[in-house]
Amino acid sequence: MALISVDEALARLLRDVKPLETEAIPLARANGRVLAAPLFARRTQPPFAASAMDGYAVRAADIAQVPATLEIIGEAPAGHGFSGSVGPGEAVRIFTGAPVPDGADAILIQEDTERNGNRVTALESVPQGNFVRKAGLDFTEGQELIAAGRRLNFRDIALAAAMNHAKVHAVRRPRVAILATGDELVLPGQEPGPDQIIASNSFGVAAFVEDCGGNPIDLGIAADTEEALAIKIGKAVEEKADVLVTLGGASVGDHDLVQDVLGSQGMELAFWRIAMRPGKPLMAGHIGPVRVLGLPGNPVSSLVCSLLFLKPLLLTLQGAQIPPRTMETARLGASIAENDRREDYIRARLSFDEQGNAVVTAFERQDSSMLATMTAADALIVRSPHAPAASAGEIVPILRLDIR
Ligand SMILES: Nc1nc2c(c(=O)[nH]1)N[C@H]1C(S)=C(S)[C@@H](COP(=O)(O)OP(=O)(O)OC[C@H]3O[C@@H](n4cnc5c(N)ncnc54)[C@H](O)[C@@H]3O)O[C@H]1N2
Numbered sequence: 001m002a003l004i005s006v007d008e009a010l011a012r013l014l015r016d017v018k019p020l021e022t023e024a025i026p027l028a029r030a031n032g033r034v035l036a037a038p039l040f041a042r043r044t045q046p047p048f049a050a051s052a053m054d055g056y057a058v059r060a061a062d063i064a065q066v067p068a069t070l071e072i073i074g075e076a077p078a079g080h081g082f083s084g085s086v087g088p089g090e091a092v093r094i095f096t097g098a099p100v101p102d103g104a105d106a107i108l109i110q111e112d113t114e115r116n117g118n119r120v121t122a123l124e125s126v127p128q129g130n131f132v133r134k135a136g137l138d139f140t141e142g143q144e145l146i147a148a149g150r151r152l153n154f155r156d157i158a159l160a161a162a163m164n165h166a167k168v169h170a171v172r173r174p175r176v177a178i179l180a181t182g183d184e185l186v187l188p189g190q191e192p193g194p195d196q197i198i199a200s201n202s203f204g205v206a207a208f209v210e211d212c213g214g215n216p217i218d219l220g221i222a223a224d225t226e227e228a229l230a231i232k233i234g235k236a237v238e239e240k241a242d243v244l245v246t247l248g249g250a251s252v253g254d255h256d257l258v259q260d261v262l263g264s265q266g267m268e269l270a271f272w273r274i275a276m277r278p279g280k281p282l283m284a285g286h287i288g289p290v291r292v293l294g295l296p297g298n299p300v301s302s303l304v305c306s307l308l309f310l311k312p313l314l315l316t317l318q319g320a321q322i323p324p325r326t327m328e329t330a331r332l333g334a335s336i337a338e339n340d341r342r343e344d345y346i347r348a349r350l351s352f353d354e355q356g357n358a359v360v361t362a363f364e365r366q367d368s369s370m371l372a373t374m375t376a377a378d379a380l381i382v383r384s385p386h387a388p389a390a391s392a393g394e395i396v397p398i399l400r401l402d403i404r
């Protein structure tokens with residue numbers, strides 16, 4: 001089978017993927033969730049003209065000539081407006097966030113005054129509207145402020161609260177069953193046999209699923225037998241997973257049985273093997289409603305493929321926009337060789353030169369088993385198929401690893 005391009009693989013993976021059902025959730029649990037419907041302001045903010053500073057509510061005309069002494073007729077702390085009206089020669093002691101009383105048209109900050117009993121002397125003049133936040137400065141009732149499909153972040157949560165939403169409608173989290181495969185694997189904390197290693201991929205992928213708004217379901221480790229694999233794959237269907245991620249056993253070896261067993265469980269294959277490094281043996285398909293993504297076993301391959309394929313799949317299931325693969329560029333810190341036919345994702349360190357330009361330097365060793373390099377990396381340099389050799393200083397696309 002020929003290798004297909006990353007773009008073609010993504011298109012096949014996402015074909016016919018529809019957003020999951022929606023649910024109402026408390027705002028306090030909405031971080032990272034995708035809005036199912038636009039959010040409209042349920043109130044105007046601020047709801048009244050408010051003071052932006054601690055000081056005195058005055059009539060600007062009264063202090064056009066300074067010094068000018070005014071009579072303090074009351075006080076307005078936040079949460080307790082002054083009910084009277086400020087007349088000529090009068091002022092109200094006011095604090096940040098309090099409603100500006102009728103009659104006043106400016107705030108004089110306390111640093112520019114001298115207080116003497118219930119009189120205050122203005123030492124500076126101020127223009128009308130000084131330090132007054134008009135009603136609706138931030139937003140007005142009915143305004144659409146957060147679009148459907150937005151993955152809520154800390155700023156959105158604050159805004160949704162200010163708009164007076166205690167709950168929001170979000171797409172439910174995708175359920176993602178994760179199955180490690182291989183006789184060589186034991187769980188962290190166990191004592192591996194002489195020919196064994198610790199299973200790392202399922203932990204990394206589960207954390208990544210959470211980062212993408214999904215709920216990981218750990219199916220454990222299946223031994224390299226058809227029976228063991230069939231039981232675990234059946235479990236993913238039983239658990240009503242939206243996605244089944246298998247790890248390893250995707251390549252061409254005699255013990256790479258995953259695809260065969262998935263096939264015997266009714267999987268329809270969307271693609272297998274792509275022109276990408278790392279990640280060549282990537283496979284996708286579906287067993288009825290369960291989307292299957294077969295990630296290669298090499299640890300870095302499983303993580304890079306998660307970034308490039310699992311993330312768009314989980315975002316699409318949640319009705320969210322998929323960001324472009326690369327949005328940034330950097331200058332090469334050292335030359336890189338010409339590329340072959342596979343789109344290459346090169347682990348690299350980011351730094352900044354004296355002018356503040358981002359500089360990206362590839363690690364010398366790029367073996368897809370090296371997790372320590374993956375953690376040391378800040379970004380992946382993205383090399384298109386057959387990209388010519390590039391020298392230090394040339395600008396290349398990068399994919400940052402430190403953003404969620
Ligand atoms: N003759 C060929 N051999 C290989 C090819 C090929 O095209 N022809 N492709 C290579 C590439 S590229 C990759 S990537 C690997 C991936 O193969 P599999 O998906 O079948 O993965 P495994 O063989 O099961 O494992 C590969 C490697 O990763 C380790 N591993 C597996 N699962 C885990 C886990 N959960 N945690 C940590 N490490 C894991 C496993 O022990 C192996 O070392 O195939 C190449 N071979």
Ligand code: MOO
Nearest residue numbers: 278279280301368
């Ligand atoms: O695709 Mo493999 O992932 O190059 O190591």
